[in-house]
Amino acid sequence: MSDAPDILIVGAGIVGAACAAECARAGLKVLVLERGPIGGGVTGAGMGHLVVMDDSAAQFALTSYSRRLWRELAPQLPAEVEYDPCGTMWVAVDDEEMAEVRRKERFYQERGVRVEVLDGSGLAQAEPNLRPGLAGGLRVTEDGVLYPPCAAGFLLNQARAAGAAVRTGVEVRSLLPEGGALLADGTRVAAGLAVNAAGPWSPALTPGLPVRKRKGHLVITDRYPGFVRHQIVELGYLKSAHAVAADSVAFNIQPRKGGQMLIGSSRQFDAEGTEINQPILDRMLRRAFEYLPGLARVSAIRCWAGHRPATPDKLPFIGPSLASEKIWLATGHEGLGITTALGTGRLLAELVLKRGSEIPTEPYLPSRLAKKGAQHD
């Protein structure tokens, strides 16, 4: 049937949008189905950072590759995407963390990522609102931030320009092993293959998929241009926010164009609702005050919570699922979905077209689970 798309993508968040753009530009016929607003899921609930992570070789490969793709795309991004290459400042409170700073410096430099180590006074100059007495920091110069729902919108427009179709207000009930999807209204949409890019809801479409909802809180402030100049992250972020098991908070703040600031972050499992959890919010903000005491007097406009899709090994699933060669996955990006969206789209398209890819795809293949018999720890 020449009418059927080659690729059916479920989910018009930033990952689904990036996959759509890449596949459409590669000449594939693409259909995107989304039940809510474009970018209205985890894409709209998160922070929008573009950051290179070093917690594993595979994480580094995907985030640095994808960050490069964002930097290449930057000149084309419209104003509403609010792309800002403000850089990340990893903050060390003591000598132990400064040793970690130095380790990160070596790691990044060996891999060609531009970084700069600052001592206590250098840090204070770079970020005057940080409390005095911090040991120093690592500036990752080419990291940045953007506004994810509009980035998803932009990528979908790119996809449309390359011939993709996008239908919103459409709910998918299940993915078909022979290719395509069964919609909630009972109709079937045939396709060469379907891609599950449904983020936190991807297990509903791929039963047994070990993607768990991890709840995170955020606060956005009024405009305080220059209050912070970089995205600031505590070094404990990796220890706590990326620790897999317990409820945790870690300090993270992001400046937006216009001067509003996004304050995070928190991680909880088994918290299904999106209502504000006051004890977690308290812990998150108290942690933030330990770094930016002046934040307590800043005006807050809104608080919200959203779920991120977390996998057992903190790496996303990109590639054919275990269930069927015609059901693919592009999900499980947890807190790095914005950063790694472009890389994910590229890798997915290359896998579909059986072309070579710039970085190895093995670490992200869903088939890695079958080998490991992995579970959430």
Place this chain on the structure above:
Amino acid sequence: MTDRVTLSVNGQPVTVPSGTVVAAAVAVAGVAGVRRSLQGERRGPLCGMGVCFECRVTINGRPHCRSCLTLCEEGMEVRTDE
């Protein structure tokens, strides 16, 4: 207990009756709009009751104070977006 209060608006001294709100003192000082919008448009108070946030000024160094609900105090330093 004085009847009049002197404060400064953008560095200029202004004296008003006590019980005057900061937004009114800014008007007395002859400043037409108190803030600039995101795209740089001049804005002034709209609702007069603390709901619209268009009347925001910086008071004693603290930004985003709603001037329609803030009473003038002796020695206050008010700055508007210029």
Place this chain on the structure above:
Amino acid sequence: MNNQRHQFEIVVVGAGPAGLAAACVAAEAGRTVAVLDNSPWLGGQIWRGEQARPANAAAQRWLRRLGKSGARVFPNATAFAAPAPRLLLAETPTGVLEITWRKLVLATGARELFVPFPGWTLPGVVGPGGLHALSKAGWPVAGQRVVVAGTGPLLLAVADGLKQHGAQIRVVAEQAPLVKVLRFGLGLWRQPGKLIQGAGVKARLLGVPYRCGCWPVKAEGGDRVRQVTLTDGRRTWTEDCDYLACGFHLVPNVELAALLGCAPRAGVVAVNEFQETSAADIFCAGEPTGVGGADGALVEGEIAGLAATGLAERARPLFGRRAAWHHFRDALNQAFALRAELRQLATADTIVCRCEDVRRGSLAAFDDWRTAKLHTRCGMGACQGRTCGPAAQFLLGWENLSVRPPVFSVSVGALVCAETPSNITTSITAPKPTV
């Protein structure tokens, strides 16, 4: 920032007529009562300035009564969250009040509805109630030329008030057609008090043109408004002015009620005959139950206060008065319903969301508030959609009440709640003998 913990049997949010009435009757009955208001004053919007300069006899009576009642007043207290059952948080200039209550009366009033039109964001274009309130708080209007426009009896009250402060009222432009206004005016015979008020106002406004069936089309000026163009649908003309006081009736403030589970529908909180909402032990009185003015608010406040105090049967005699004011309220909302032409005033270039500078044209690409908000950031600014939300609802029919704490912009520090303690230090005034 310090947090202060308090415990009261009855907490009233809002110190306008409804709140004052509820607080008075509850405190007089011997309950411990707190009244919170987010402004420095008592009196709400309609009785703004009465503490400084008495002008309204009813306002003065209620303020005196509150002063003697024993109710504790917390001015400059903005209620913003309810993180645990029976716990209300309010931010003040010095910290956060953590107030535990047994019964809660929401008397949060209403705000003006603003319909966007070209030039409405110029400095000097202010709500009518807003300009009146500001003038009572020292805003200089003497000798200033004011065009009052929009809709509702409020326009005349404002014109009167501004004139008393020395303003030159050029015209009062009421969008409702003359025939509807006349019918409403004739209906005032049911409410003698209103009629007398009306006559006095009319006398003072002699010489001020009151034009029905006309509305503003655009405001113009450089750094501030200099002139406004009005139309009656056929003829168009321009008035020079220093201020344009323009508002299109009122929008109930139901955000706190929504946060507390009172489930407002169509922007109004549903209550039973005792002013009880669907949320346990929470009452609502005045504008949030339906915009109808101070007199209705007073009766509703009294009923809510009596019911909250456990004296519900004493409220029954007030039901008749309330019913009469509800007639007035319904007639009011009918007479001053907004005409369709007002939806066409905004051009693609006209700002709809003032906090985020989102123009009407940007909203055209979307079908619903949530998606528009996500992609344009309309409604995501400091006012939390209180200005643009009702405007978008009027222009585009978009439903838009989604409520999360904080329901008001507060400091980040205020969001951190001390844990609810097992023994709360109390601040209860000594109980008075039951009246």
